[in-house]
Amino acid sequence: MADLSTNIAGIKSPNPFWLASAPPTNSGYQVQRAFEAGWGGAVWKTLGDPILNVSSRFAAVSFNGQKVAGFNNIELITDRPLEVNLKEIYETKKKYPNHAIIASLMVEPKQEKWHEIVKKVEEVGVDGLELNFGCPHGMAERGMGAASGQVPALVEQQTYWVKEVAKTPVIVKLTPNITDITATAEAAVNGGADAISMINTINSLAGVDIETWNTIPHVGGKGAHGGYCGPAVKPIALNMVGECARNSRIDVPISGIGGISNWQDAVEFMLMGSTSVQVCTAAMHHGFRIVEDMIDGLNHYLDRKGIASVNEIIGKSVPKYSDWGDLDLNYQIVAHINNDVCINCNKCHIACEDTSHQCIEMLTGTDGKPYLQVREEDCVGCNLCSIVCPVDGAIDMIEKPNELQPMTWNERQEAIANISYVANSTAK
Amino acid sequence: MSEHIEYMKEKTSIDVLLNNGYTIKSITENLSGAFVEFERITGSKIHSETLHILTADARKYFSVHLINRK
Numbered sequence: 001m002a003d004l005s006t007n008i009a010g011i012k013s014p015n016p017f018w019l020a021s022a023p024p025t026n027s028g029y030q031v032q033r034a035f036e037a038g039w040g041g042a043v044w045k046t047l048g049d050p051i052l053n054v055s056s057r058f059a060a061v062s063f064n065g066q067k068v069a070g071f072n073n074i075e076l077i078t079d080r081p082l083e084v085n086l087k088e089i090y091e092t093k094k095k096y097p098n099h100a101i102i103a104s105l106m107v108e109p110k111q112e113k114w115h116e117i118v119k120k121v122e123e124v125g126v127d128g129l130e131l132n133f134g135c136p137h138g139m140a141e142r143g144m145g146a147a148s149g150q151v152p153a154l155v156e157q158q159t160y161w162v163k164e165v166a167k168t169p170v171i172v173k174l175t176p177n178i179t180d181i182t183a184t185a186e187a188a189v190n191g192g193a194d195a196i197s198m199i200n201t202i203n204s205l206a207g208v209d210i211e212t213w214n215t216i217p218h219v220g221g222k223g224a225h226g227g228y229c230g231p232a233v234k235p236i237a238l239n240m241v242g243e244c245a246r247n248s249r250i251d252v253p254i255s256g257i258g259g260i261s262n263w264q265d266a267v268e269f270m271l272m273g274s275t276s277v278q279v280c281t282a283a284m285h286h287g288f289r290i291v292e293d294m295i296d297g298l299n300h301y302l303d304r305k306g307i308a309s310v311n312e313i314i315g316k317s318v319p320k321y322s323d324w325g326d327l328d329l330n331y332q333i334v335a336h337i338n339n340d341v342c343i344n345c346n347k348c349h350i351a352c353e354d355t356s357h358q359c360i361e362m363l364t365g366t367d368g369k370p371y372l373q374v375r376e377e378d379c380v381g382c383n384l385c386s387i388v389c390p391v392d393g394a395i396d397m398i399e400k401p402n403e404l405q406p407m408t409w410n411e412r413q414e415a416i417a418n419i420s421y422v423a424n425s426t427a428k
Numbered sequence: 429m430s431e432h433i434e435y436m437k438e439k440t441s442i443d444v445l446l447n448n449g450y451t452i453k454s455i456t457e458n459l460s461g462a463f464v465e466f467e468r469i470t471g472s473k474i475h476s477e478t479l480h481i482l483t484a485d486a487r488k489y490f491s492v493h494l495i496n497r498k
């Protein structure tokens with residue numbers, strides 16, 4: 001069995017699976033239940049001045065029978081007084097000393113407010129702090145959460161204030177509601193963050209009821225934008241983690257969050273640079289015990305790969321994540337239809353004919369039976385046919401040797417710029 | 429016409445010039461594609477030919493040639 005123990009910026013946990021700050025970590029009862037189930041750490045529901053919530057606060061987007069493909073909420077931070085939370089954190093930490101408890105914090109962007117809350121939570125023995133600069137609704141209207149997290153200078157300043165007094169590692173949780181997350185990640189690093197985590201939820205409206213014309217969810221006929229999370233946001237989160245991980249100026253560990261539902265998702269985030277992963281929606285959908293499969297799956301994966309410690313996979317895909325201009329323009333793949341598996345539904349033909357490069361032909365064999373065939377020389381290898389194909393193994397995308405050597409866009413433009421330069425200098 | 433056939437025609441016209449001693453003198457790329465100016469110097473005479481390249485694959489093809497020329 002592989003070693004799953006994790007250390008992110010000095011915060012140690014028996015495995016990399018943490019519950020994200022959200023309803024699953026509302027109370028001591030829940031966090032203790034989670035640790036019993038096997039979670040390695042928990043980021044406590046964000047602490048701050050206790051808020052008031054509305055009723056009817058969650059909504060989910062189901063897609064083609066898949067329940068909770070995306071999840072939307074308009075819930076705010078904790079509605080319980082700080083002392084109540086601190087008492088439960090203290091008791092939980094005492095019972096589970098080897099599990100990580102991280103206090104998520106959100107206060108107004110004032111130095112004395114940050115100093116006050118940091119000192120109070122550290123007194124009860126938390127392992128680290130996570131600054132919530134991400135909550136996209138409600139709190140943002142009051143200048144906190146995403147409103148702070150979208151302004152690099154405020155991220156840096158507030159991180160700095162926290163670091164002035166913090167004795168435990170400080171994780172800065174970033175909002176995805178920004179064009180370039182590396183700008184705020186860098187600001188966090190400049191402010192002294194020991195680690196960053198991402199993503200918080202994405203601005204969203206889950207839907208509109210076409211009969212009543214109400215928003216989904218609605219609060220007595222009125223709605224407000226919420227935060228989106230769950231499986232649908234995973235690709236967005238994974239890219240943001242990757243962009244930060246490959247940026248040399250962001251030289252702190254990352255805790256990856258966003259749509260992680262199983263051990264495979266967790267491995268993807270770790271390969272892309274996450275040291276630990278945090279989960280919210282999947283736990284809300286299926287309960288704490290999903291962590292059992294996550295731990296087993298990760299263990300088997302590492303054993304199968306002959307890897308002794310989970311730490312060895314962190315960031316292994318980062319060097320493979322690059323800019324478009326560095327990709328090989330002459331790398332070629334083409335679609336190959338396996339006619340013995342294909343059910344002749346023609347979805348690939350329609351997709352290619354209507355929306356791609358018109359290179360899948362519907363032919364009739366000598367036995368009179370229809371079959372599909374790719375005209376390889378016209379196939380650009382876009383993958384669309386294999387994406388829409390309903391049958392596993394019916395379409396393979398295979399590498400096709402190219403007589404042309406590898407060439408990136410950047411290399412090409414450099415070569416063109418060079419001849420222009422030569423031409424210009426000869427002209428002089 | 430198939431994109432591939434189009435490419436093969438453009439590739440052939442590039443090859444013909446290259447095989448006849450022409451070299452790429454300049455490349456101008458704009459909304460209409462690429463205009464590749466070829467040149468051959470024989471004695472004091474300069475022969476110049478310009479190809480208007482339309483297909484993406486042919487634009488890759490002459491670029492590789494350009495890189496290899498270095």
Ligand SMILES: Cc1cc2nc3c(=O)[nH]c(=O)nc-3n(C[C@H](O)[C@H](O)[C@H](O)COP(=O)(O)O)c2cc1C
Nearest residue numbers: 020021022046073199200229230258259279280281
């Ligand atoms: C109902 C709900 C409440 C949340 N509350 C908080 C919060 O108080 N603090 C915080 O930092 N993130 C909060 N989040 C965001 C999650 O911690 C997490 O960043 C996000 O849900 C993405 O992870 P997921 O796709 O696994 O759900 C909340 C999410 C949900 C669904």
